[in-house]
Amino acid sequence: LPPPPRPSAQWSAPPSDGRLIVHYELRSRATPSSAWSPELGCRPTAPSCTLRGLAPAQPFQLSVRAFSTACCTSEGGLLPGEWSAAVDVSTQPEPVPAAPHHLRQAFAAPTLIAVMWESPANLPEASLSRVSFAVQIAGRSGGGECTGWRSVAGAMTPGLPTLAHFASLDPSTPYCVRVSATSLVGASEWSAVLQAATSGGNATVPTPPTEVNATPSFTSVHLTWRPPSRDGGTSILDYQAECVSAAAATSPATHPNLMPRATGAAPLHAEPALVLPAASAAPQTTTNPGPVPPAAAGVRRAAVTARFLGDGPRRIPIFEGGVAQPQLSLPELALPGFALPGLALRGGGADGPFPPAECSIGGSNASSCTALGAASGAAYRCRVRALNSVGPSGWSSPVQTSTLAATVPDAPGVASASASDPLLLRWAAAAERGTPVLAYELQARDWWAPSVGWVTIFNGSQPELDTGDLPLPEPLYGLRPLPGVPYPLRVRAISRLGPSLWGPESNLTIPQRGGCGLSDEQVFRDAPAATKAGIQSGLLACVAAADQAACAQRRIQQQVGLSAPCAACWVQEGLCSIRRCVLQCLQPASAVCARCSQANCFPACVLCSGMPEWAFPPP
Numbered sequence: 001l002p003p004p005p006r007p008s009a010q011w012s013a014p015p016s017d018g019r020l021i022v023h024y025e026l027r028s029r030a031t032p033s034s035a036w037s038p039e040l041g042c043r044p045t046a047p048s049c050t051l052r053g054l055a056p057a058q059p060f061q062l063s064v065r066a067f068s069t070a071c072c073t074s075e076g077g078l079l080p081g082e083w084s085a086a087v088d089v090s091t092q093p094e095p096v097p098a099a100p101h102h103l104r105q106a107f108a109a110p111t112l113i114a115v116m117w118e119s120p121a122n123l124p125e126a127s128l129s130r131v132s133f134a135v136q137i138a139g140r141s142g143g144g145e146c147t148g149w150r151s152v153a154g155a156m157t158p159g160l161p162t163l164a165h166f167a168s169l170d171p172s173t174p175y176c177v178r179v180s181a182t183s184l185v186g187a188s189e190w191s192a193v194l195q196a197a198t199s200g201g202n203a204t205v206p207t208p209p210t211e212v213n214a215t216p217s218f219t220s221v222h223l224t225w226r227p228p229s230r231d232g233g234t235s236i237l238d239y240q241a242e243c244v245s246a247a248a249a250t251s252p253a254t255h256p257n258l259m260p261r262a263t264g265a266a267p268l269h270a271e272p273a274l275v276l277p278a279a280s281a282a283p284q285t286t287t288n289p290g291p292v293p294p295a296a297a298g299v300r301r302a303a304v305t306a307r308f309l310g311d312g313p314r315r316i317p318i319f320e321g322g323v324a325q326p327q328l329s330l331p332e333l334a335l336p337g338f339a340l341p342g343l344a345l346r347g348g349g350a351d352g353p354f355p356p357a358e359c360s361i362g363g364s365n366a367s368s369c370t371a372l373g374a375a376s377g378a379a380y381r382c383r384v385r386a387l388n389s390v391g392p393s394g395w396s397s398p399v400q401t402s403t404l405a406a407t408v409p410d411a412p413g414v415a416s417a418s419a420s421d422p423l424l425l426r427w428a429a430a431a432e433r434g435t436p437v438l439a440y441e442l443q444a445r446d447w448w449a450p451s452v453g454w455v456t457i458f459n460g461s462q463p464e465l466d467t468g469d470l471p472l473p474e475p476l477y478g479l480r481p482l483p484g485v486p487y488p489l490r491v492r493a494i495s496r497l498g499p500s501l502w503g504p505e506s507n508l509t510i511p512q513r514g515g516c517g518l519s520d521e522q523v524f525r526d527a528p529a530a531t532k533a534g535i536q537s538g539l540l541a542c543v544a545a546a547d548q549a550a551c552a553q554r555r556i557q558q559q560v561g562l563s564a565p566c567a568a569c570w571v572q573e574g575l576c577s578i579r580r581c582v583l584q585c586l587q588p589a590s591a592v593c594a595r596c597s598q599a600n601c602f603p604a605c606v607l608c609s610g611m612p613e614w615a616f617p618p619p
Contacts, residue, residue, distance in 0.1 A: 009089075010048040014066050014081060021045070022067045022514060022607055025080065028060050032086070036063070045513070056127075057093035061086040067607075097131060097181040097188040098122040105196045106163065107237065110171035110203075113137075113196050116163045120181050120188060131183050135164040136190075138176040146176035146193060171201040199388075203234035206386045206393040214243070214401040218376045218434035221401055224368040225384045228393060238387045243371040246379035246400060376406035376434030406434025409493040412463065412503040415442065425465040425508065430493035430500055437461075437493045444487045444508065448525055448615070454490070463491075482521050483610045484512035514610025515565030523561050524615055532617030534560035536588050539574040548575060569608035576601035 013021060026042040026049060029035060042049035054060075065083045097120040107114035115135070119128050138146040152164050169175065174197045181188040206228040215222040221243045227236065374380060379402045383395045413428025430437050442458035442465060458465045486507040493500040524531055538555035545551035549571050556567040577585055581596035598613075606613055 008048060008050045009042070009062055009064070011064050011084065013047050014068075022610075024049075024064055024066050026062060026064050027083070028062050029086075030060055032061065045511070054091045056091055059088070059090040061088055063087070094124075094127055094183070094185050095122050096186040097183050099188045099191045100133065100162070100179045100181050101191065103177065103179055103191050103194045105177075105194065107165070108197065108199045108234070110199055110201045111169050112165060112167050113169060113175060113177070113198055114163060114165040115177050115179075115194060115196065117179050117191065119162060123183070127183060131181050133162060133164075134180050134182065134187075136178050137166050140174040140176045140195065144195070149176075149178075169198050171198050173198050199234040203388065203390050204232040205391045206230060206232040206236060206388050208394045208396045209239065209384045209386055210396065212382065212384050212396045212399045214380075214382045214399045216374075216380075216401045216403045218404045218406060218432070219372070219374050221371045221374055221380060221382055221403065222368065223371060223382055223384060225396065227367065228386050231386075232388050232390060232393075234388045234390065236386050236388055239366050239369070239384055240387065240392065241369050241371060241382065241384045243374060243380040243382040243401075245375075246381045374403050376403050378403050404434065406497060408498050409433055409435075409437050409495050409500045411501040412440060412491045412493050414504045414506045415489045415491050415508070416506060417508055425489075427463050427491050427503065429463045430503075432495070435495040435497055437495055439494045440491055441494060441499070442489065442491050444489050447482065447485045447487055482612070482615060483510045483514070484517045485509065485521060486518075512610055514608055515563070515569045516609040516611050517563065517566070520562050520566040520609075521611065521615065524611070524617065528617045531560055535570050535574065535617075539571070539578070540588070543578075566609060569605055572608060573597070573601045573605040576604065 009026065011024075023043055023045050024047065025038070027036040027038050029037060042051065063083045063086045066081045067079075068081070100117040100120060102118040104116055105113060106116045117133075119131060123131065135152040136149045137152075138149040140146055152166070164179075166175070166177075174195065177194040177196050178190045178192075180190050207230045209225040209228055211224075211226045213224045215224075223241050223243075225239075371382065379400065381398045381400055383398045385395045386393045409430040409432055412430040415425050415427040417425055425442070427440075430440075439459055439461055440463055441456055443454040443456050446452045446455050486509045488505050489508050490502045490505050492502045535556055538552045538559055541555055542548050542551035549568075552571045552574065553564065553567045556562055556570060557564060560567070562570070577593070577597040577600070580600040581593060584590070584596040585593035587593060602613055602616070605616075
């Protein structure tokens with residue numbers, strides 16, 4: 001089941017009167033008797049809005065009103081319409097958890113079973129921290145019936161990840177396992193029953209994998225292999241693979257003298273991933289590798305991640321920090337069967353000329369993986385081993401390979417815009433060819449000044465740009481973003497080796513925000529002085545008309561060539577100047593008249609027309 005969607009509000013736009021809606025405004029209140037509060041996150045240009053910060057099962061009232069180009073106050077601001085009638089709404093209540101899913105056996109030993117599962121899929125992410133789990137196990141008869149259900153002591157909460165283990169079981173015995181989830185709302189049904197089983201008591205480690213092949217790329221090596229010829233009498237749980245610099249004498253995470261097997265303690269294998277097999281006593285959690293290769297003497301930091309055997313590549317951070325010696329005391333682990341790939345001793349030349357490449361493997365049925373993190377243009381030696389409940393096999397015969405030499409990145413993809421307001425520009429990230437992409441450079445052509453050519457409008461590390469960062473009305477880096485105008489775009493990627501080729505060109509069109517569109521803006525761009533004179537002439541010719549606004553709008557449309565919605569905005573600006581600046585504008589072309597109009601009437605004209613003030617005719 002998908003999680004419940006984020007609450008959203010939708011409404012019908014007001015009946016059209018030929019004017020454009022500039023934006024909407026929402027308000028809310030908890031009860032009919034409480035005060036209204038503005039929904040600050042909602043000031044949309046379309047008749048819908050996503051509401052944020054609401055709790056489950058929260059009742060409230062909503063109301064909305066529209067701002068359009070219909071009229072302006074004498075102070076120069078937009079005059080809104082009436083508020084809509086209040087509507088009673090409520091967010092959805094948090095549902096009872098669905099049953100946990102993807103229950104699977106993650107580890108088996110002669111006396112132990114470990115299982116893992118996924119949290120309920122119908123709960124929002126914020127609710128998962130309040131969920132606990134009950135886990136039960138039962139015997140399974142030859143006919144598949146489950147009898148004698150018993151629980152793991154104590155409720156379990158999501159952690160490293162959701163898992164449980166059962167100890168003191170009988171070897172080679174089938175069992176049934178089930179899980180349920182409980183939240184503050186209630187408890188789920190039991191999950192589907194998992195049929196699990198312990199392993200036999202006489203199992204051995206498997207033989208090594210065979211026919212290992214390596215296919216290099218710039219910073220990775222793809223490995224394939226065939227499974228062991230003998231699994232040791234118990235199922236293969238996982239594989240481990242490594243590629244280390246061929247110039248290094250010893251793998252940086254391989255210590256040839258492993259911890260001796262102490263009576264009653266489980267051995268730690270560190271070649272190169274720590275593996276903690278099952279044992280009857282509590283596991284020992286301190287690595288003591290004995291003599292360390294001289295290359296590791298400069299180690300200063302260590303990082304360890306864990307994954308549960310048989311559960312694929314999902315990892316859990318176990319430790320990362322400074323280390324004074326080339327040995328590491330790990331936190332106590334709750335159960336055996338953890339694989340700890342990614343033991344990385346960093347610094348001081350411990351890795352030889354190049355760092356090791358690490359392979360994330362998908363579990364017991366894997367026959368390939370890709371070792372990531374290799375250096376470009378470097379020689380590597382790769383090998384693979386298998387693990388069952390007894391422990392790891394020997395390593396396969398190593399295979400030699402070399403990664404490809406680094407070059408500049410490939411060109412990024414086409415820049416495209418979302419349908420949101422403000423626009424979100426995204427482009428396909430450039431393929432790295434041996435060196436990471438350090439930055440993307442986005443350029444546009446300036447429509448207002450086409451002779452300028454390409455202008456850089458963005459330099460950043462992510463393959464996206466929120467055009468809300470392009471402030472209107474001010475230009476940004478030389479670009480003059482005008483609503484309704486198409487701007488050619490191109491992108492390239494930059495690495496330490498230099499820039500890529502430019503990606504394919506595309507067009508960015510900022511949505512029209514008011515009454516003036518592309519054809520109107522072209523009039524202002526191509527003949528600003530004549531446009532201003534035509535507007536003033538149309539206004540002065542209609543001072544004595546019975547309907548000044550209608551008269552002036554017709555004349556401006558005819559004389560200047562503006563569209564009706566755009567001409568209406570300039571009529572409102574002119575009439576505002578006449579009312580507010582009558583003395584200052586006895587000489588319409590004077591600087592005093594221009595300053596008065598700019599201070600009192602231009603703000604409303606910016607909102608009405610959708611044009612930035614810098615695109616207006618000169619004073």
